[in-house]
Amino acid sequence: MGSKNVIKVALKGEAILTSPRFNKGTAFSQKERKEFGLNGRLPFEVATLDQQCDRANEQLKGRESNIRKNSFLQSLKAQNWVLYYSLLSRHLRELIPVIYTPTEAEAISNYSHLFRRSEGLYLTFPHVDTMEEDFLAQITGRDVDLVVCSDAEAILGIGDQGVGISSAKAVIYTLIGGIDPSKTLPVTLDVGTNNEELLNDPLYVGWPERRVRGKDYDEFIDKFVQLVRKHLPHSLLHFEDFGVTNANRLLARYRDTHAVFNDDVQGTGAVTLAALMAAVGVTKSTLADQRIIIYGAGTAGLGITLQLRDAMMKADSISQKEASSKFWLIDKHGLIKESLRAQDLIREGLDDFVRPDSEFPNSEGEVGLLELVKTVKPTVLIGTSTHGGAFTEEVIKAMKANCHRPIIFPLSNPSRLVEVDPKDANDWTEGMALIATGSPFPAVKNPNGKDYIIAECNNALIYPGLGLGAIVSKTRKVTDEMILAGAQRLASLSPALNDPDDALLPDFEDSPTVNLEVAIAVAEQAIEQGSATVDWSKEEVRERVKASQWYPVYDDYVYEPEGET
Numbered sequence: 001m002g003s004k005n006v007i008k009v010a011l012k013g014e015a016i017l018t019s020p021r022f023n024k025g026t027a028f029s030q031k032e033r034k035e036f037g038l039n040g041r042l043p044f045e046v047a048t049l050d051q052q053c054d055r056a057n058e059q060l061k062g063r064e065s066n067i068r069k070n071s072f073l074q075s076l077k078a079q080n081w082v083l084y085y086s087l088l089s090r091h092l093r094e095l096i097p098v099i100y101t102p103t104e105a106e107a108i109s110n111y112s113h114l115f116r117r118s119e120g121l122y123l124t125f126p127h128v129d130t131m132e133e134d135f136l137a138q139i140t141g142r143d144v145d146l147v148v149c150s151d152a153e154a155i156l157g158i159g160d161q162g163v164g165i166s167s168a169k170a171v172i173y174t175l176i177g178g179i180d181p182s183k184t185l186p187v188t189l190d191v192g193t194n195n196e197e198l199l200n201d202p203l204y205v206g207w208p209e210r211r212v213r214g215k216d217y218d219e220f221i222d223k224f225v226q227l228v229r230k231h232l233p234h235s236l237l238h239f240e241d242f243g244v245t246n247a248n249r250l251l252a253r254y255r256d257t258h259a260v261f262n263d264d265v266q267g268t269g270a271v272t273l274a275a276l277m278a279a280v281g282v283t284k285s286t287l288a289d290q291r292i293i294i295y296g297a298g299t300a301g302l303g304i305t306l307q308l309r310d311a312m313m314k315a316d317s318i319s320q321k322e323a324s325s326k327f328w329l330i331d332k333h334g335l336i337k338e339s340l341r342a343q344d345l346i347r348e349g350l351d352d353f354v355r356p357d358s359e360f361p362n363s364e365g366e367v368g369l370l371e372l373v374k375t376v377k378p379t380v381l382i383g384t385s386t387h388g389g390a391f392t393e394e395v396i397k398a399m400k401a402n403c404h405r406p407i408i409f410p411l412s413n414p415s416r417l418v419e420v421d422p423k424d425a426n427d428w429t430e431g432m433a434l435i436a437t438g439s440p441f442p443a444v445k446n447p448n449g450k451d452y453i454i455a456e457c458n459n460a461l462i463y464p465g466l467g468l469g470a471i472v473s474k475t476r477k478v479t480d481e482m483i484l485a486g487a488q489r490l491a492s493l494s495p496a497l498n499d500p501d502d503a504l505l506p507d508f509e510d511s512p513t514v515n516l517e518v519a520i521a522v523a524e525q526a527i528e529q530g531s532a533t534v535d536w537s538k539e540e541v542r543e544r545v546k547a548s549q550w551y552p553v554y555d556d557y558v559y560e561p562e563g564e565t
Ligand SMILES: NC(=O)C1=CN([C@@H]2O[C@H](COP(=O)(O)OP(=O)(O)OC[C@H]3O[C@@H](n4cnc5c(N)ncnc54)[C@H](O)[C@@H]3O)[C@@H](O)[C@H]2O)C=CC1
Pocket: 154, 155, 156, 157, 158, 243, 244, 264, 268, 295, 296, 297, 298, 299, 300, 301, 330, 331, 332, 333, 383, 384, 385, 386, 387, 411, 412, 413, 414, 417, 437, 438, 439, 457, 458, 459, 460
């Protein structure tokens, strides 16, 4: 745990009580109450943080549904950051699903109806002319290390929501990665929405126009990225939930000029690689031994494919061509194969993975999942399609017929969109499947009566560490090698390494310690390859990363008119 510091604060009275960063509520000491003009503004008793957490937890438990818990926690965050993060840290496993997937998806789909208070920066297309002014108004006098932006086109599996997600992803950076919340800036890039329901909702809080596309969109995003580069040159810029036509394109455009990171592409790729490394450890095979079907060749599906291919080439010393041949990608029009080119149905970036039609001599039209499974005899089946239930009993049993330990990762969020319920996947394979899911699921019972813990293969298990490592090393860019180093460190912490019947990935309960290790591996790699702008020994990296972390404890305050606000 972090220790107490003495902080100079320039806010008094109502101003400090309404600042979530500095507010301590009933925990202000008698001395502070006097110094900050709070004497008549608080009830008598000075509470400890423990007592405040107990009280907040009691109130939280009074809310029956997770969505009501989510909105209680949202207002706690708006009141008092230390209390909010402290409460979450004490009940991590129970509360992550309340503030993140699956509940956050429900909260975001009701964003305009649940809206109480703005968070972070809202940059809206019709206000493009004042973008720099609006940006500076938020960052001036602050030390921002991390910018989390989203245009909200493909949110947490629920599609185009117009606005939302950046602040939820930023919270995870603090909760799991220990990044100081006052150094994070969530940004909503509101370029409209094509979601009819929102466009017709009189309470919609975003810009109620259709999505801006093409040159205007690119110029809007570019203006924003250039502002980040100009005013926050050492920051990490995190892209979240951009649509499939933009995610990889924007990453490729900016990744050589600033430390940018696309979570859905790279974070998902990294956590899935870690889970797969653990699984091939259990099956005592190599990455290159696998035949991998990716069901849903969008942002996450392609990100995973590229990450697994890269790791395969490095770990097993095989060529790009050979590694590419281990993948079969399915999208809405079935298997991605040569004959789809003529109909212009192959998206940019998929070229290396287009299969020859000759592999499927008996099908002239689309090749569906079941046929593909029967033909290819995959060892790995990954779902990133948002097509709930797509991995049917027939599909799973066909896979099992040719594979002793099928590796099955239905990664679509939220829980209701999972490609197969892990309980079914487990039952249909007589407990032989190695399973990881995108949202949390309860453990399943194996035929031997033992529980099998379903690993939560969600990018939140790794991106806070990737980001922390990038920020602490002040890297100029986030390289593939840094991400690979983070994924390998995560894989090395898999419970399945010690017990093949255990979960493929560490539990979210352990995510803060796991992400500290990931951050250290990432920073070490950044230093080794020269993308970092610091030069520390390994021992120093560990100390620096640890020392940079923020903990939810109350500092002691002294009033100072020139202090922090
Ligand atoms: N576990 C994790 O960490 C992550 C999970 N995801 C989840 O993965 C899913 C996809 O997310 P994105 O890649 O961002 O979305 P996306 O829209 O870029 O990709 C989805 C792809 O699936 C395809 N698809 C849709 N229906 C299909 C069907 N019936 N058969 C085959 N393909 C179909 C779409 O054409 C699209 O290419 C979401 O549920 C999302 O929540 C995304 C990122 C991280």
